[in-house]
Structures are given as structure tokens and as C-alpha cells.
Amino acid sequence: MPANHFNLLKTSGSARAGELLTAHGTVPTPAFMPVGSQATVKTLTPDDIKGLGYNMILANTYHLYLRPGIDVIEKMGGLHRFMAWDGAILTDSGGYQVFSLAPLRKISDEGVTFRSHIDGSEHFITPELAVGYQEKLGSDVAMVLDECTAYGDSKEKVQQAMERTHCWAERCLKAHTRKDQALYAIVQGGMFPELRRKSAECLTQLDFPGYAIGGLSVGEPKEIMLAMLGETVVLLPKDKPRYLMGVGSPEDIIQGVARGIDIFDCALPTRVARNGALYTAQGRINIRNAVYKTMDAPLDPDCDCYTCRTFSAAYLSHLFRSGELLSLRLATVHNLRFLNNLMRKIRESILNDTFITFREDYLSGYETTDEETRVEQKRRWLSTRR
Amino acid sequence: MPANHFNLLKTSGSARAGELLTAHGTVPTPAFMPVGSQATVKTLTPDDIKGLGYNMILANTYHLYLRPGIDVIEKMGGLHRFMAWDGAILTDSGGYQVFSLAPLRKISDEGVTFRSHIDGSEHFITPELAVGYQEKLGSDVAMVLDECTAYGDSKEKVQQAMERTHCWAERCLKAHTRKDQALYAIVQGGMFPELRRKSAECLTQLDFPGYAIGGLSVGEPKEIMLAMLGETVVLLPKDKPRYLMGVGSPEDIIQGVARGIDIFDCALPTRVARNGALYTAQGRINIRNAVYKTMDAPLDPDCDCYTCRTFSAAYLSHLFRSGELLSLRLATVHNLRFLNNLMRKIRESILNDTFITFREDYLSGYETTDEETRVEQKRRWLSTRR
Numbered sequence: 009m010p011a012n013h014f015n016l017l018k019t020s021g022s023a024r025a026g027e028l029l030t031a032h033g034t035v036p037t038p039a040f041m042p043v044g045s046q047a048t049v050k051t052l053t054p055d056d057i058k059g060l061g062y063n064m065i066l067a068n069t070y071h072l073y074l075r076p077g078i079d080v081i082e083k084m085g086g087l088h089r090f091m092a093w094d095g096a097i098l099t100d101s102g103g104y105q106v107f108s109l110a111p112l113r114k115i116s117d118e119g120v121t122f123r124s125h126i127d128g129s130e131h132f133i134t135p136e137l138a139v140g141y142q143e144k145l146g147s148d149v150a151m152v153l154d155e156c157t158a159y160g161d162s163k164e165k166v167q168q169a170m171e172r173t174h175c176w177a178e179r180c181l182k183a184h185t186r187k188d189q190a191l192y193a194i195v196q197g198g199m200f201p202e203l204r205r206k207s208a209e210c211l212t213q214l215d216f217p218g219y220a221i222g223g224l225s226v227g228e229p230k231e232i233m234l235a236m237l238g239e240t241v242v243l244l245p246k247d248k249p250r251y252l253m254g255v256g257s258p259e260d261i262i263q264g265v266a267r268g269i270d271i272f273d274c275a276l277p278t279r280v281a282r283n284g285a286l287y288t289a290q291g292r293i294n295i296r297n298a299v300y301k302t303m304d305a306p307l308d309p310d311c312d313c314y315t316c317r318t319f320s321a322a323y324l325s326h327l328f329r330s331g332e333l334l335s336l337r338l339a340t341v342h343n344l345r346f347l348n349n350l351m352r353k354i355r356e357s358i359l360n361d362t363f364i365t366f367r368e369d370y371l372s373g374y375e376t377t378d379e380e381t382r383v384e385q386k387r388r389w390l391s392t393r394r
Numbered sequence: 395m396p397a398n399h400f401n402l403l404k405t406s407g408s409a410r411a412g413e414l415l416t417a418h419g420t421v422p423t424p425a426f427m428p429v430g431s432q433a434t435v436k437t438l439t440p441d442d443i444k445g446l447g448y449n450m451i452l453a454n455t456y457h458l459y460l461r462p463g464i465d466v467i468e469k470m471g472g473l474h475r476f477m478a479w480d481g482a483i484l485t486d487s488g489g490y491q492v493f494s495l496a497p498l499r500k501i502s503d504e505g506v507t508f509r510s511h512i513d514g515s516e517h518f519i520t521p522e523l524a525v526g527y528q529e530k531l532g533s534d535v536a537m538v539l540d541e542c543t544a545y546g547d548s549k550e551k552v553q554q555a556m557e558r559t560h561c562w563a564e565r566c567l568k569a570h571t572r573k574d575q576a577l578y579a580i581v582q583g584g585m586f587p588e589l590r591r592k593s594a595e596c597l598t599q600l601d602f603p604g605y606a607i608g609g610l611s612v613g614e615p616k617e618i619m620l621a622m623l624g625e626t627v628v629l630l631p632k633d634k635p636r637y638l639m640g641v642g643s644p645e646d647i648i649q650g651v652a653r654g655i656d657i658f659d660c661a662l663p664t665r666v667a668r669n670g671a672l673y674t675a676q677g678r679i680n681i682r683n684a685v686y687k688t689m690d691a692p693l694d695p696d697c698d699c700y701t702c703r704t705f706s707a708a709y710l711s712h713l714f715r716s717g718e719l720l721s722l723r724l725a726t727v728h729n730l731r732f733l734n735n736l737m738r739k740i741r742e743s744i745l746n747d748t749f750i751t752f753r754e755d756y757l758s759g760y761e762t763t764d765e766e767t768r769v770e771q772k773r774r775w776l777s778t779r780r
Binding site for chain 2: 046047048050051052053054055071075076080083084085090091092301302304314318319320322323325326327329330332333334336337338
């Protein structure tokens with residue numbers, strides 16, 4: 009059996025329960041990947057991440073190329089050894105980051121010239137280089153280099169970028185040699201159903217071992233996001249894993265699973281945690297609210313994370329109000345554990361064929377405060393427009 | 395046997411090995427206490443602190459009085475429960491912090507009026523209040539309220555402050571009622587041997603269960619610090635624990651132990667860690683130096699801490715250069731483990747009566763880079779002068 013084989017175990021409506029076999033262990037799906045762009049999930053050690061129940065994380069080729077450099081990590085025996093993580097790693101190609109973080113990019117069919125957001129130095133990346141970097145990093149799943157567009161871009165512009173993304177996908181596939189690493193394609197097409205369908209059809213002909221959906225959750229209304237997702241997923245092969253990039257609030261994950269997504273990643277759960285926004289089954293709360301200053305109970309009594317098992321909301325409130333570093337870690341632990349528990353419950357409900365009920369119950373009980381999701385989408389959108 | 399009994403087990407020259415019995419466990423001495431001013435040792439959970447080998451930490455009444463407030467912590471069942479730490483806690487009275495952190499203080503025989511360094515609000519503290527606050531916090535060791543002076547202050551000024559400190563010590567002792575808490579006196583007297591002796595003589599007549607030495611390591615040359623320490627320690631009762639406040643570099647700890655000190659605390663080891671300055675048996679190194687960018691070995695191959703067991707110096711260098719939060723924690727873990735190992739070795743050498751050799755070997759092998767110790771002393775001194 010090849011590394012990165014995907015087993016589809018059960019469906020419940022369009023929702024799927026499966027497992028992704030990698031050279032660094034089996035990942036039960038649907039799965040959420042914590043984001044460790046710079047070879048670290050912020051505030052957490054590899055032991056912590058394992059303890060929270062995660063088997064797979066995401067790292068970013070763009071960040072690691074700029075710092076410490078791909079060659080440094082290769083010399084250290086690859087990314088797993090460098091960051092002491094023996095679970096699975098998916099690396100993003102750098103496509104999205106070049107378009108959202110790097111100023112002064114020039115794009116041609118050959119590749120992208122961009123400036124480092126760290127020191128302004130100029131760099132050039134091609135599909136072949138993006139694959140080569142990820143092979144040196146030694147991630148379990150690599151992503152093709154794609155050209156990203158923004159919400160609001162014209163159909164012509166989106167179509168051009170999509171077509172270039174298809175050419176690049178083919179070049180990536182040709183350049184890719186590493187047998188213990190899977191290379192996933194990225195479906196683009198912006199907010200145009202016709203282009204989304206075209207992109208899915210075109211890329212599935214290339215027979216990648218997995219398919220990602222890019223360019224969503226970049227500022228568009230949620231209905232549009234879900235509609236585009238629906239258009240795309242139905243055209244993807246059933247026996248391959250499907251990865252919805254950059255999506256990860258509890259409610260979006262549930263909606264994604266309902267449409268047939270297997271893998272998610274998002275910096276939101278860890279970023280909002282560091283702002284004191286914490287997930288509960290009743291919705292997101294902000295630990296900085298005055299009510300928590302004297303609350304002698306865990307912030308989420310239903311939660312089994314270290315933070316909730318050990319500390320009162322009052323203590324967590326104190327740490328946040330005092331600007332204490334431990335607050336960032338305790339909040340990260342909570343949100344990631346909350347999401348891991350959510351993924352486990354989702355998976356169980358699919359295996360029991362009760363996902364539809366689970367989804368209804370969850371979303372009806374979940375009061376979407378959502379102002380920070382919107383802020384985050386706006387942030388992503390603004391950075392894409394730059 | 396009363397809580398906070400001290401057993402002197404062995405001496406080796408003037409160095410002492412003992413144990414401090416508290417309501418929250420036994421603390422082998424000589425001991426270093428990590429500083430957790432705001433009810434948290436920065437970046438670490440209580441589990442981490444225990445795992446590093448510590449049985450006792452320091453917290454600050456001044457900080458906790460301002461935020462979250464003594465009453466909040468009392469309502470949460472006291473400081474141990476609030477911060478989920480079941481080891482011993484020593485609370486500083488707030489004396490030093492009022493003089494080093496709070497602007498616009500007015501001092502009278504009755505007490506000190508000061509402004510919060512957080513919001514500028516005005517507060518008044520007396521010896522009786524300082525004891526009452528610490529009784530509410532429920533620390534295992536409380537400290538008397540003292541008046542602090544700065545390096546360079548006139549003998550007259552230092553003498554006046556010392557005499558007020560003595561009056562306040564008596565008032566603290568009278569106000570103190572909690573039987574499971576020990577109240578320690580603080581010897582002052584600045585850089586004047588005669589005053590140091592007078593302070594030690596006066597306070598030992600009051601029969602406190604422990605004696606601290608305050609007002610050192612505030613910017614004076616190291617020789618003067620050690621001379622003042624020597625003058626003071628010999629006059630303290632042999633059967634009581636001796637606590638050198640605010641001192642904690644490896645070499646200063648060894649020099650303190652050599653003169654008969656049992657307990658130390660200092661924010662320096664954790665603060666310099668967060669700047670990338672890490673202890674090794676060969677001296678302090680800075681992980682930001684270029685040499686570590688590609689070093690495929692632990693920063694200290696002799697160290698058994700999680701950081702050194704798990705990561706290369708190159709990875710730690712990457713985290714620091716990338717401004718990653720995990721760097722602060724991994725460095726803190728290393729420095730605190732280094733110091734805990736040092737305390738263990740010191741204690742063993744005293745029990746084996748080989749401390750003099752140990753000290754010589756250690757200090758000869760230890761190249762004191764020391765520029766940051768000096769920076770830290772200057773910082774403390776400057777803040778005291780404000």
C-alpha cells in the first residue's frame with residue numbers, strides 16, 4: 009500500500025469518515041490540522057500537540073523558505089526532525105502566502121517574483137521549485153503552487169489565474185519524485201460556479217492523490233462560500249481525500265464536512281485563542297469579559313482540556329488581563345482540544361450514520377457570535393488585495 | 395512540629411544543607427525559587443514547574459493586590475488553589491515593589507502611599523495590611539513590609555529607612571496570626587557594614603522563624619554585595635533559614651551558599667531566558683548568535699531538560715529569530731532546569747562535604763559573560779532610584 013493512501017470508510021449523506029495513511033502515521037478523517045507556519049504551532053510543544061489528539065499539522069513552505077531556509081532544514085534531517093514532530097505534516101506550497109503576505113509580486117507563466125515580508129529581499133519561485141522545496145522539507149503531503157485571486161476579482165482575471173494554476177499543477181506533478189510524499193492539486197475558480205466546475209474537471213483528469221479547494225473564506229459571504237464548495241466537491245473523485253484550505257471555525261467545519269470535505273486547516277482557532285476568544289458548545293466567549301473576573305468554574309465545564317481541568321475562568325481572566333504569556337498557551341490548548349473533540353464527535357456520528365442529527369443539534373445550540381470570524385475574513389481579504 | 399520548621403542537616407564550611415517544612419511540602423535547601431509575581435511563572439504551567447524539580451515559588455503581594463485583587467484570590471480559596479500550585483509559595487510583602495515599580499510614593503511611619511504602575515490609582519499600605527493581605531493569599535512564607543533604599547543613598551537615609559523597617563517588622567509580627575504561615579524578617583542597612591550588623595542584631599532579637607537579606611544586588615559592585623552578605627549572615631541564627639532576596643545568577647547563588655544562604659529568588663534566569671540568554675556549565679550563551687543557526691546539537695549537551703533532550707540549537711535559534719512564542723517557554727524551561735540541577739549538585743556537595751571543591755571547579759570553569767547581569771542590576775538600580 010503506497011504512503012498517503014486514503015481509505016473511505018463510511019458516508020452519512022455527503023459526509024465522509026475515512027483515514028489517511030502517511031509515512032508518519034494514520035490520520036482519522038474528517039481531520040482538522042493545527043497551523044504551524046514557522047515549524048511551530050504557536051505556544052505548543054510537539055508533546056502538547058500530540059496530547060491534544062492531533063496526528064497531522066500544517067507548515068508553510070513560504071515561511072520556512074525565508075526563515076530558516078529550506079537548506080537549513082534539509083541539513084537538519086528534514087522538517088519532522090527539525091521540529092521534533094513525528095506525526096504527519098502537510099506543507100502549503102507558498103502560493104497563498106506569496107499572494108497574501110509578500111509585497112511587490114510579479115507573475116509570469118514561468119513563476120512568481122516576490123519580496124520577502126521580513127526583509128524586502130527579492131525571490132523567485134516556480135512550480136518546480138515549490139515541489140523541490142517541499143521534497144527537501146520531507147512533508148507527508150505537499151501542495152502544488154497555485155495563483156490566488158481575491159474576492160471581487162473579475163471573471164477574466166480569475167479565469168486567467170485558474171488556467172495558469174492548471175498548467176502549474178501539471179508541471180508540479182511532473183517535477184514531483186518523492187514516493188513517501190503525496191502531492192495534492194488545488195481547485196481554484198473564485199466565486200464563479202462555471203470556473204469552479206472547470207477547475208475541478210481539469211485537475212481531476214491529472215489524477216492527483218488528493219484535491220484541495222483554495223480561494224474560499226477570503227471575505228465572501230458564507231452562503232457564497234458554501235455554494236462554491238458545493239459546486240466543486242461533487243466533481244471531485246470519491247476515493248481521494250478532499251481538503252478545504254484555510255477554513256476552520258467549528259460551524260464552517262461542520263458545514264464543510266456536510267458537503268464532503270475530509271481535511272481542514274485554519275489559523276483562526278489559535279489566533280482568536282490568543283485574543284481570548286474561546287470556543288464552547290454554546291458559542292464563542294471572550295475571556296476578557298468582566299463576568300469571568302470572579303468566575304470560580306472552568307470556562308467550559310464540558311471540556312476535558314488541561315486548561316479547563318486545572319484552572320478557573322477567573323484565573324484565565326487574570327492571566328489575560330495581566331498580559332501573561334501563559335494565557336496564550338492555555339487558550340490555545342483549549343481551542344485546539346475543543347476542535348479535536350468536535351472532529352472526533354463528527355467522525356463518530358458519520359460512522360453511526362447520525363451526522364445529520366448531530367449537525368442540526370450542534371448548529372441550533374451554537375450561537376454564532378461570529379464578529380471575529382468576519383474580522384478574520386476581512387483581514388485575509390485585505391491582505392489578498394494588497 | 396510547626397509548619398515551616400527548618401531542619402539544618404549538614405554544613406560544609408559556611409554552606410548549609412537543610413530542609414524547609416511547609417504546609418505544602420518539604421523544600422530541600424539550598425533552594426532557588428522561580429519568580430511568579432502575578433501568580434504565574436512566565437510561560438509555565440504548574441505541571442511544568444513541578445517537572446523542572448521545583449517545590450517552592452515566589453509570588454508578589456504588590457502585583458496580586460493590584461490585579462486581580464487580594465479579595466478575588468481569597469474568594470477563589472487562596473493563592474495555591476487560584477494558580478493550581480500545590481507546592482510551597484513565598485510571598486514578598488510588596489515593600490520592594492512599592493519602591494521599585496510604583497511612582498509617587500509618600501512614606502510615613504504609618505505606611506506608604508503609592509500609585510499603581512498599572513493605572514495610576516492611589517493606594518496605601520501599612521505593615522498590618524501587608525501581613526493581612528499575605529494571610530488572605532495563604533502563602534507558606536510571608537515577608538514583613540520593609541522600606542527599601544537604593545545603592546548610593548546616604549548613610550543617614552539608609553539608617554532612617556532601616557529603623558523604620560525594624561519598627562514595621564515588630565508591627566508585622568504582632569499583626570501576624572496565621573499558624574500555617576511563617577513570617578520572615580528582612581535585614582536592611584544598605585552598603586554600610588555597621589548598619590547591616592545593627593539590622594541583623596535588632597531583628598534577630600524579635601525571633602522570627604526566618605531571615606531575609608534585602609537591599610542587595612541593586613547595582614553595587616559584586617565585591618560589595620558579597621562583603622555586605624558576609625557581614626550580615628554571621629549574625630543570623632544558625633537554626634533559622636536565611637533568604638537572599640533577588641539574587642539568582644548561577645555564580646551569585648554559589649557565592650551566596652558559600653556564605654550560608656539557604657533560599658534564593660530572582661527574576662533574572664527567566665527574564666534573560668526570554669531574551670535568548672541560556673545557562674551552560676561553560677557560561678551563558680546567547681542563542682541568537684549566528685553560530686547556532688545551523689547547530690545540529692542541543693544548546694547544552696550536558697542538560698537533561700525537555701528543550702535540550704528534544705530540540706537542536708538550530709531549531710531554538712529559528713524560534714527566537716522568528717519571534718515565535720514557543721522560544722520563550724523552551725528557554726525558560728532550560729534555564730530553570732539548569733538552576734534546579736545546580737541546586738541539587740550544590741546540596742549533594744554539601745552533604746558530601748565537598749562543596750569547597752565543587753565551588754572552585756564550577757567558578758573556574760564558568761566564564762562569566764555577565765554583561766546581562768550588569769544590565770539587569772542597572773535596571774533594578776535605576777528603577778529603585780525613580
